[in-house]
Amino acid sequence: MSRKLSLILGGLLLAGWGVIKLPWEIRMTRQQRQATVGFSGPTTVALREKLGQGMALAALGGFRGLAANALMLQAHGAWEEKQWVRVRSALEMATLLQPRVALFWDLASWHLAWNAAVAAEQYSREPSETRRRLEARKWVEAGRDLLERGTRAVPEKALLFQRLGDLYWQRLQDYGAAAACYREALRKPDAPPYLERFVGYALEKSGDREGALEYFRALRRSLGDPPDPARKPEIVDREIQRLKKELSEPPSKAGR
Amino acid sequence: MTPAVWTRSLRKEFKLGWGRGRVLALEGLDLEVRRGEVFGLLGPNGSGKSTAMKMILGLLRPTSGRAEVCGCRAGTLAARRQIGFLPENPYFPVFLTGAELIRYYGKLSGMGGRGLEGRVQELLSLVRLGGEAGRRPLRTYSKGMLQRAGLAGALVSDPEIIMLDEPTAGVDPAGSREIRDLIRELKERGKTVIFSSHLLEQVEDVADRVIILHRGEKLREGRLDDLLTQTGEWQVRAKGLAEAQHRELRAWLIQRGAEVVQEGAPRERLEDYFLRSLPEKERR
C-alpha cells in the first residue's frame, strides 16, 4: 500500500467513524444529562475565567473532583481564619465544578448560614446591633439561596431538602417552610425515618397545632399494624397524646 | 532455478517535504543474485546500498521498479520468510538478554516450543554467547557481542538468504575475520549471502560477485575475478631465489619484451600481520 493511499484510507476511516459516533455521543450525553438533571458539570469557557489556570486545566482535564476538593480545603482554611468572603467564593466555585456533590452544597450552606452569620452577629467591631443582625441575615439568605440551587442540582436526594428545612427552622424561624422542605425530603428514597416526625414538629412550631395533630394521626395510621419499630411508633403516640392534651381533646380518641 | 534476489529498474526517491523537492537515492537498479553465492554491494556512504537492501526487505516502498526474493514479490511474508537480516550498527531492545532476543526473533518468524529453544542454544554457542553471556542484558554487551547477537537473530529461522548491512563496521580485526569466516561457512552450507560494505579489502576476501554503486547508480557488476584481474599482466611469487637471480630474471623478461611493472619482496596484509601478532587464543 502506498503512503498516499494509506493516509487517505486512515483519514476516511476516522472521518467515517466520526459521522457514526456523533449520534451515539449525543444520545449518551442526553441520557447522562437526564440522569443528572442537566447538572453533569460545567463545560463552558466561563469556568476558565473563574478559576485559575492550574485549576482550570485540572478541572477540564478530567480531575474536577481534585480541583473541587482543593477548593473545599481552601474554604476550610479560610473558615479557620474567619475569612468569610473567601469561604463563600471557594465553596461557590466548588459547587460550580461539581454541582452533583450534595456534600458541597451542604457544607457551603452550613458555613454561610450558620458560621458566617453567627460571626456577623458577634462582630465586636460593629457597635450597632441592628447592623450586625442585618449582616447576619444576609449570610443566612446567601446560605438559603445556595441550598435552593443545590436542591435543583441534586433533586433525588433527601439531604439538601432536609438541610433547607433545618435552615428555615433554625436560622429563619419560618416553620411552615421548614415543614414543606421536610415533606419534600420525605419523598426521596434515602430520607431518614425521623424526618417524618420533624414535619409534625415544624407544623406545631408554626402555630398550627391542629394541623400537627392531624399529621401525627395520619402518620400513626401509616405505620402499619403491627407498626414498624424503626419509625418509632411510641414517640408518635406520645406526641399525639401531648397535642391532644394541649388542645384539650377527650382521651378516648387516643392514637386513632 | 529462480534467482535468490532479482530487481528490475528499482528506483527510490525520498521527498524532503515542505516543498524542498526530492532526493534520488537509487536510480533504476537491475540486480540478480544467484542462489548459493556471496554477493557484495559496494559503494561509499550514501551510494544507495542500504536503500536497495531495505527495498528488498520491504522496509521501503520502491518509487518504481520491482524486486523479487526467491520468486516472491519483495516485502511479502513469503519473501521475508526467506531472509535473515542484520542491519548496520544494530540496536536491539536493550532490556532483553541475548537469549531472549534470539527467542523473540524466532517467535516472530513463526517458531516456537522446544524446537525454538534448541535453536536458541545452538546459535548462542555458534556466536560464542552461550552460558552467562546469553543471560546478560544487551545493554551490557560490547559492540562485537551485539553484532554476534544480531547475527544469531538473523539466522534463527535458518533462512535461505542472509543480508548483512556493513557487518564489519566498527568491529575489531579479529571480529571482522570471524564474520568473514562465518560468511564462508554459510556459503558452504548452500546459503546465499548478500552483504554491503565500504571496506573493500574485506569484501575481496569473501565475495563471489559484486556490484558497485555510486550516488544511486550502478557503476559496475560482475565476478570479482573478472573485475579485478589485470589481464595484461602476470604475477609470480617465488621463494629460494638469490639476489643475483633476481637481476637475471628481470633481464630475461626485458629481453622478451616485457615491462617489469613491480618487483620486490611481497607485503603481507596489515590485518594478517596484526592477527598473527596476537596471542593464539585472541586470534579466534
Added chain:
Amino acid sequence: MREAWRRIRAVAANTFLEAVRQKVFAVLLVFALVLLGGANYFAEFSFQEQFKFLKDLGYATISLTGLLVGLLGAAQLIPAEIERRTILTALCRPLRRWEFVVGKYLGLASLLGVMLGIMGAVFWAVLRWKEAQLIGAEGQAVAQAIQAEARDPRLWQAFWLIAAKLLVVCGIAVFFSTLATSTTFVVAMTLMVYLIGHLQSVAREQWLESGEAAGWALQAFLAAVALLVPDFNLYGLIDEIVAGNAVDGRATLQVIAYSLAYLGVLLAASAWLFEGRDL
C-alpha cells in the same frame, strides 16, 4: 489467523517485558505511598468528606499514573523504535505491519492492566483500612453509613470507566506514533487531544446549533473537533459515582462499549497509516 495471533502475542509479550524492566513499577510504589499518605490527611473532616477526598485522590492518582504510563509508553512504541532502528530487525521478519501495531498496543495495554490491577487493589485496601479506622473513631452508630461509603459496589464501575478511558488515550497515542517521527510530538498531540476531548461536547453542540451564525473557519474547527476527537466528558459518570449518586449500570456499559469501538477504529487507522510508512 492462529499464526498471526502468535506473532501478535510475541510482539505484545516483548513489549510488556521491555516496559516492565524499565522500572515502571517504581511509579506504582510512588502511587501507593501517595494514596496511603493521602488516607491520613483530612482527619479533621467528617467521614463523608474524608471518603470523598480519598476516592477523588485515589481515582485521580490512578488516572494520572495511567495517563503518564500510557503516554510515555505509547510514545516509545514506534517513534523510539524507528529512532533506535530496532524496528528494522522486527519488521524484516514475516510479520505484518498491522500485527506489529496491534501487538505493541496489546503489550502496552497489558502493562496498563497490571498496573491498574495493582493500584486498584491498593486503593481497595486503603478504603477498607479507612473504614476500620473511622468506625473505630466514630463508633458503631454510623458504622453502616461508613461501610456503605467504603464498600460501594459502584466504585468498581468507576474503576472500569477509568480503565476504558486510559485504553482510548493509549490508542490515541499509538495512532500518533504511527504518524510521528519524534516522541515529543506523540506526547504533545495526545495530551492536546486528551484536553480537547473534555470540551468536545461543547464544540459539538456549538457546531450543531450555530448554523450560519458562525464563520466557516470556526464551523470547520468545531466540526473537526466534534468528528475526530473522543468525548471524554462521557466518563464524567466517575464523578457521579464518587458523589454517591445513582448511576445506571447500562450507562457505564454504554461508555465502555463506546471506548472499545473507538479503540478498534484507532488501531485500524494506525495499522493503515503504518502500512505505507517508509522505515
